[in-house]
Amino acid sequence: MNNFTDILRAHHLKATPQRLEIASTFYERGHVNIEELYETMLKKFNSISLATIYKNINLMIENAFIQEVKIPNAKSVYELTKEAHSHLVCDNCGHVEDLTLDLSSISALAAHETDFKINKANLVFSGLCKNCQ
Amino acid sequence: MNNFTDILRAHHLKATPQRLEIASTFYERGHVNIEELYETMLKKFNSISLATIYKNINLMIENAFIQEVKIPNAKSVYELTKEAHSHLVCDNCGHVEDLTLDLSSISALAAHETDFKINKANLVFSGLCKNCQ
């Protein structure tokens, strides 16, 4: 199993009970938005504040423990930072899935067709997940 | 030249002076955020309200005259609705450029590797524009 205390410390974050639960939520769920995270946390900490959620999310982003995923026509979700990958979002239920694709040739093509020096490619597919089709 | 009155009417929008100026701004600038649009509008309508900007932006989105472009680590910009295309965003100056790329094979690949039925692919490249390199 994961040792969340060490994982947090590796990202220069003190291991408080709230942060351990946040980390655990990300490991279990993969992608969560602020509201879902707050609801989940409330089950374990009945007096947790949204301020605590926001402070931790922001700190975790600064320390590259998690990152934001912006989704067309929906709220942002957050996920653990890992190697670059693309996302699939279900238009019906909002489910988000990761997919590692090689975008180097399309990035090279984009660089070739414009005057940009390209750093990153952010790709989000929308559609219907297996359950919603 | 463009007849903005007719273009607006084609999208079921009455041609008010404010809307004509908004349309003209989009045609000239391509991509604008709310703040930039407000600043631009203020030059022509010294007592225009932000409420008017928001009401029109929302109405124009509903009527598919414009659409929102969500950008990682930056404010959304809006652009005229046109055929699907990708975006390049400069990390330094925020400049946004359009690029039409064929994403059908990568979409097919994504569909093949997952259980999603894919509808749209939203691709945003980040990097440095010609001026900022």
Add this chain to the structure above:
DNA sequence: CTCTGTGCAAAGCGTTTGCAAACGA
């Protein structure tokens, strides 16, 4: 003339900040 749009002010909502008490190391 009628209905819609505009501008203003107020309200709303998600997010951030300041502070005192609690807690991690």
Add this chain to the structure above:
DNA sequence: TCGTTTGCAAACGCTTTGCACAGAG
């Protein structure tokens, strides 16, 4: 113990709403 984190309440900034007047068709 010392510096950080938490929870609360207040503040903030962006966006939306209600209303009276002006304007488009």
